[in-house]
Amino acid sequence: MSAREEILGRIRTALKDNPEAPQIPRQYRQTSPLDESALIELLVDRLIDYKAQVSVVDAAGVPARIAELLAGAQSYVVPTGVDAGWLTGLDHESGERRRHLDSTAAPLSVAELDGIDAVVTGSAVAVAETGTIILDGSPNQGRRAISLVPDHHICVVNAADIAGILPEALRRIDGTRPLTMISGPSATSDIELERVEGVHGPRKLDVIIAR
Amino acid sequence: MSTFLGMPSLPVYGTGNLFASESFPTAAHRELGNAQLRANLGHATHTIRDKRLKMVAELPDWEQLRDAGSAIKESVMARLPELLEQFEENFTARGGVIHWARDADEANAIVAGLVRDTGETEVVKVKSMATQEIGLNEYLEEQGITAFETDLAELIVQLDHDKPSHILVPAIHKNRTEIRDIFLREMPGADPQLTDDPAVLAMAARAHLRRKFLSAKVAVSGANFALADSGTLAVVESEGNGRMCLTLPETLITVMGVEKLLPSWQDLEVFMQLLPRSSTGERMNPYTSLWTGVTEGDGPQNMHLVLLDNGRSAALADEMGRSALHCIRCSACMNVCPVYERTGGHAYGSTYPGPIGAILSPLMTGIQAEENNSLPYASSLCGACYDACPVKINIPDILVHLRSVDVDSKRGKKKLPSQMDAGMKAASWALSSGKRLGMIEKGLPLGRLVAGPDKKITKLPGIAAGWTQSRDIPAPPRESFRSWWAKEHRKPDTSSAPEPSQDKEDQP
Numbered sequence: 260m261s262a263r264e265e266i267l268g269r270i271r272t273a274l275k276d277n278p279e280a281p282q283i284p285r286q287y288r289q290t291s292p293l294d295e296s297a298l299i300e301l302l303v304d305r306l307i308d309y310k311a312q313v314s315v316v317d318a319a320g321v322p323a324r325i326a327e328l329l330a331g332a333q334s335y336v337v338p339t340g341v342d343a344g345w346l347t348g349l350d351h352e353s354g355e356r357r358r359h360l361d362s363t364a365a366p367l368s369v370a371e372l373d374g375i376d377a378v379v380t381g382s383a384v385a386v387a388e389t390g391t392i393i394l395d396g397s398p399n400q401g402r403r404a405i406s407l408v409p410d411h412h413i414c415v416v417n418a419a420d421i422a423g424i425l426p427e428a429l430r431r432i433d434g435t436r437p438l439t440m441i442s443g444p445s446a447t448s449d450i451e452l453e454r455v456e457g458v459h460g461p462r463k464l465d466v467i468i469a470r
Numbered sequence: 471m472s473t474f475l476g477m478p479s480l481p482v483y484g485t486g487n488l489f490a491s492e493s494f495p496t497a498a499h500r501e502l503g504n505a506q507l508r509a510n511l512g513h514a515t516h517t518i519r520d521k522r523l524k525m526v527a528e529l530p531d532w533e534q535l536r537d538a539g540s541a542i543k544e545s546v547m548a549r550l551p552e553l554l555e556q557f558e559e560n561f562t563a564r565g566g567v568i569h570w571a572r573d574a575d576e577a578n579a580i581v582a583g584l585v586r587d588t589g590e591t592e593v594v595k596v597k598s599m600a601t602q603e604i605g606l607n608e609y610l611e612e613q614g615i616t617a618f619e620t621d622l623a624e625l626i627v628q629l630d631h632d633k634p635s636h637i638l639v640p641a642i643h644k645n646r647t648e649i650r651d652i653f654l655r656e657m658p659g660a661d662p663q664l665t666d667d668p669a670v671l672a673m674a675a676r677a678h679l680r681r682k683f684l685s686a687k688v689a690v691s692g693a694n695f696a697l698a699d700s701g702t703l704a705v706v707e708s709e710g711n712g713r714m715c716l717t718l719p720e721t722l723i724t725v726m727g728v729e730k731l732l733p734s735w736q737d738l739e740v741f742m743q744l745l746p747r748s749s750t751g752e753r754m755n756p757y758t759s760l761w762t763g764v765t766e767g768d769g770p771q772n773m774h775l776v777l778l779d780n781g782r783s784a785a786l787a788d789e790m791g792r793s794a795l796h797c798i799r800c801s802a803c804m805n806v807c808p809v810y811e812r813t814g815g816h817a818y819g820s821t822y823p824g825p826i827g828a829i830l831s832p833l834m835t836g837i838q839a840e841e842n843n844s845l846p847y848a849s850s851l852c853g854a855c856y857d858a859c860p861v862k863i864n865i866p867d868i869l870v871h872l873r874s875v876d877v878d879s880k881r882g883k884k885k886l887p888s889q890m891d892a893g894m895k896a897a898s899w900a901l902s903s904g905k906r907l908g909m910i911e912k913g914l915p916l917g918r919l920v921a922g923p924d925k926k927i928t929k930l931p932g933i934a935a936g937w938t939q940s941r942d943i944p945a946p947p948r949e950s951f952r953s954w955w956a957k958e959h960r961k962p963d964t965s966s967a968p969e970p971s972q973d974k975e976d977q978p
Contacts, residue, residue: 262570266728266779269482270550273787280548283541287534287740305753363767369684369718389746389754402768403717403759407710408684426739434735435564435700435762437769440742442754445710449623449639450646450668451510452517458622458672459679460710460757 291388291423298387298421299468305390309443310456311464318469321415322348325379328413328465329357332376335413336361336405340398341379345415361405362398372408378461379413380406385421386428390443392416392466393428395436403437412461414441418470481788484781484834486574486604490819493844497817498809507643511814514642515805521751522802522858528753529743538740540862543796546731547786553698553731554777560701564763566773573780574604580776581606581690581723582613588721588772590615590688594679596705596712597621598692599637599799600725600778603821606690617690618682620711622675629656635815637822638749638801643814646671679711689715689770693726694798695741699734702762703775706745706755716759722770727778729786729795741798744860748800781834790871791833796861797826803855803865809848818845825855829868837875846872889933904952911950921945 260268293301299315306313316324326348329335337346339362346354359375361367367375381399385392392414394400406412422428432438445460456462490497501507526532546553558568569584571577585593593610595601595617607617607628619628623641627634630652634640641649650666657678664674691712695704703724705712716722732738746755764773786792804810804824815823819841820831828845837843846869855865887895900906921927925945930938937943949957 262572262576265572266570266777266783267551267554269779269783270554270728270786272479273481273783273792274548274550276789278544278548278789278792280545281541283545283737284534284537287531287538287743309752309756366767373680373684386754391754396765396768403713404768407713407717425743429735429739429742434697434702434738434760437762437765438758438760439713440754440758440760442752442756444756445708446756447622447672447709448750449621449626449641450649450671452514452639452642453668455669455672457669458676458709458711459620459683459714 287426288424289426291427293387293423295418295421295470298423299418299470301387301423302385302390302416302421302468305387306443306466309390309446311390311443311466313466313468315468315470318417321345321467321469324467325349325413325415326354328411328467329377329379332411333357334359334375335377335379336367336372336375336409337379338362338398338401338405339365340401342381342399342415345379361401363402366402367405369404369408372404375409377411377413378405378409380415382414382416382420384428384431385416386423386425387421388424391425391428392441393432394439394441395432396438397436403439406439406441407460410461411463411465412441412444413465413467415467415469418468421468481784481836482572482779482781483784483836483839484573484603484779486780487602487821488781488831488835488842489839490831490841490845492819493841494817494819494848495844497819498813498848501813501817504814506645507814508812510643510645511811514639515811518639518751518805522748522805523751525747525751525753529747535740535743536860536862539744539798539860540796542732542737542740543861544793546729546733547792547795549733550728550731550786553733554728557696557698557701557731558777560699561703561763561775562701564701566701566763566775569774569776571776571778571780577604577725577776577778577780578606578609581725582610582615584721584723584774585610585615585688586613588688592616592618592682592686593688593690593723594618594620594682594686594715594719595624596689596691596707596715597624597640598690598725599821600692600727601690602634604725604778604780606725618679618686620679620683620709620715621707622672622709622711625675625679626652629653633816634821635823636801636804637799637815637824638804643816683711683714683718686715686719688721688723689719691715691722691724693724693730693775694745695738696726696731697733697735697738698731700762702735702760704738704758704760706742706758708750708756710757713757713759716761717769719770721772721774723774723776725776725778727780727782729782745798745800748798748802748858748860784836785830785833788833791829791868793863794826794829794833794865794868796863797830798861800860802858802860806854806858808850808852808854813848818848820845825849825865825869826863829865829872832872832875833868837872837879843876843879846870846876893933908950908952911953914946914950915948917946918948
C-alpha cells in the first residue's frame with residue numbers, strides 16, 4: 260500500500276466516530292469604519308511603531324520624495340512595470356546611470372541584486388491596523404527577490420489601497436499570486452526577546468503614502 | 471463510516487524527537503538547579519507575556535477570532551481526508567510535487583533523496599518544528615548533506631550543538647553573553663571584538679549567513695498554513711531568512727504535518743490575526759510569505775511538499791485529545807505556564823515542550839512510549855494555557871484525560887496493589903460516608919502530636935513523602951470543622967453560638 264493510501268486510511272479510521280464539522284462563527288469584525296484620512300493616520304502610526312520611515316505626500320509629490328530617498332544610493336532597481344512618472348524626480352543623467360531594470364523575462368542575478376543599494380516598488384494593498392503592506396508580484400512590484408536582497412526598500416502605497424483591517428485587505432487580493440506581507444523592516448527578538456530591527460531582509464523600509 | 475478493510479485499526483504512533491528519555495520530575499529536578507537558566511527564562515517569559523497581553527487587548531473582537539479559529543480547526547479535523555485530497559489536487563495542478571510520509575524515517579529519506587537528486591550537498595533551512603520533530607538535520611548529516619539553520623535562534627542552538635528549548639524562541643534559555651561566547655567560539659571569522667549587544671550579534675549572524683543565502687540552490691522549510699481550496703502554503707517569520715530561503719533557491723522542499731490545513735483563503739484572515747499577537751506579541755510579524763505552487767520567473771521552480779503523519783493520525787483517533795492537533799505553534803501556552811517558566815523546555819524531552827507538548831507528545835507516541843507518561847503530570851492544572859490559547863485548546867482537560875489513560879494503561883499489570891492504589895481505596899472508603907470521615911477526624915490530635923512543639927509535620931511516610939519534600943504541613947486543628955460546628959449548634963443558648971436556625975445534622 261502506498262504511503263498516501265495508508266495515511267489517508269489511518270485518518271479515516273481515526274475519524275470512525277464521524278465527528279461533525281461545526282458551522283464557523285464569523286462574528287469578528289469584517290470591515291473598519293475609518294475614512295481615508297483616519298486610515299492614513301493609523302497606518303503611519305503603526306509603521307512608525309515598527310521602525311519604518313513614512314512620508315505622506317500628494318500623488319504629485321511622489322517623484323520628488325523618491326529622488327530624495329535615493330540621493331545616497333549608488334544604484335537602485337525597479338521592476339519594469341514601475342510607474343514611470345515616479346522616477347521623473349531623479350536627475351536625468353544620474354537617475355538613468357544608477358537604475359537597474361528587472362522583470363521575469365530579464366531577471367537580474369542574485370549577485371547583481373546583492374550589489375544594488377535600493378529598490379523602489381509599488382504595493383497591492385496595505386492594512387492600517389497592523390501596519391502591513393502586501394506585495395503581490397504585479398508588474399509595479401516585480402519579482403519577490405528584488406524587494407528582498409537590496410538593503411533599502413522604498414515602497415509606494417496609494418491611499419486608495421489602504422484597508423482598515425486584515426479581512427478587508429485579503430478580500431482585495433488574489434491569494435494564489437506569490438505574496439509577501441511586510442510589517443516594518445526585518446527584525447528579530449531571538450536574543451532575550453529584545454527586538455532588533457534589521458537582520459536579513461531590507462534593514463531600511465521607507466514607505467511613501469500617496470494621497 | 472465503516473472501518474476500511476485492510477487498514478490498521480490500531481493507532482500507528484510517531485517516531486523521531488517526540489520522547490522524554492527520562493521522567494519529567496527527574497529532568498525538571500536537574501534543570502531547576504540551573505539558576506542562570508531560570509533567570510533567563512523568567513525574564514523572557516514575562517517580557518513576552520506582557521507584550522502578548524497588550525496586543526490582544528488592542529483587538530475588540532479577540533474572543534470572536536478565537537471562536538472562529540477553534541471552529542475552523544475542529545472542522546479541518548472532521549474533514550481531514552477530503553481536505554488533504556483537495557489540497558493535493560490544487561498543489562499538484564500548480565506544479566508542486568506531493569510526497570506522503572508515514573513517519574519520521576520515511577520523511578527524512580524522502581528529503582535526503584530530493585536533495586541528492588539536485589546534486590547539492592548543502593541546504594539552507596527556515597525554522598520548522600516538523601523538521602525538528604523528525605530529526606532532519608541529524609539525518610542529512612549522516613547522508614553527507616549539511617543543513618544550515620538560518621533563523622537566528624536556531625543558528626545559536628545549532629552552533630552550540632544544543633537543543634531548542636522553546637518552539638518560538640529556541641535559544642530562550644541563553645542570555646546575550648552566552649550567545650556572544652558561542653559566536654566567538656563557533657562562527658568562522660567572527661570579530662574578536664564582538665560585544666553582547668543583541669543588535670551587534672544579529673549583524674554578525676547576517677554577515678555569517680548572507681553568502682549562504684545568495685548561493686544556496688536548495689532550501690528546506692516548514693509551513694504555518696496550507697489552504698486546501700487553492701494549494702497555497704504560508705510561512706510566517708520575522709528576520710527575512712524565510713523570504714531568502716523561499717525565494718532565492720531553485721528547489722524548495724517543505725515538510726508539513728497533515729493537520730496544518732485550513733479549508734480556504736477566507737480562513738487565513740482569522741489565523742493571521744491570531745498567530746502574531748499570540749506568538750511574538752506583535753500586531754503582525756515582519757514578514758509572511760505565501761506561495762501557490764510554482765510561479766514562472768519568480769522563486770523556486772522545483773517545489774516539493776512532504777506531508778507528514780508521524781503519529782498525528784494516532785492523536786486524531788483519541789476523541790478527547792484530538793483537539794491538540796488544532797495547535798498553530800504560537801507558544802503562548804509555554805510563556806504563561808508556571809511549570810515551563812521554571813523548568814524550561816529541555817525537561818520535556820520532546821521537540822514540543824510546555825503545556826501543549828505535555829499533551830501532544832504522548833498523543834503522538836502513545837502514553838506508554840519511553841517516559842512520555844510522565845508529561846501529563848507536568849502541570850498544576852491552573853488553566854493559564856487554556857486562557858492564552860488562540861484556538862482554545864482545553865489543555866487542562868486533555869492533561870487530566872491523559873493522566874487517566876496513563877493510570878488505565880498500568881491497571882492490572884502489577885500483582886500487588888501499590889501504595890497509591892491502597893491510599894485511593896482508603897480515601898474512597900473514608901470519603902463516601904460522613905460517619906466514617908468523622909471517625910477518622912477524631913484522630914486529628916494524633917497529627918498534633920506528630921507535629922510537635924513547632925507545629926509542623928516535616929516528613930510523611932511512603933509515597934506521601936513526596937508532598938513534604940519541599941513543604942511542611944502545619945499541625946492539624948484540635949478538632950475538625952464539622953465536629954466543631956455540630957458541637958456549637960447543639961447548644962443554641964450559649965452566647966458564642968451563631969444563629970441557631972437552620973441547624974442541620976451531618977448528611978449520613
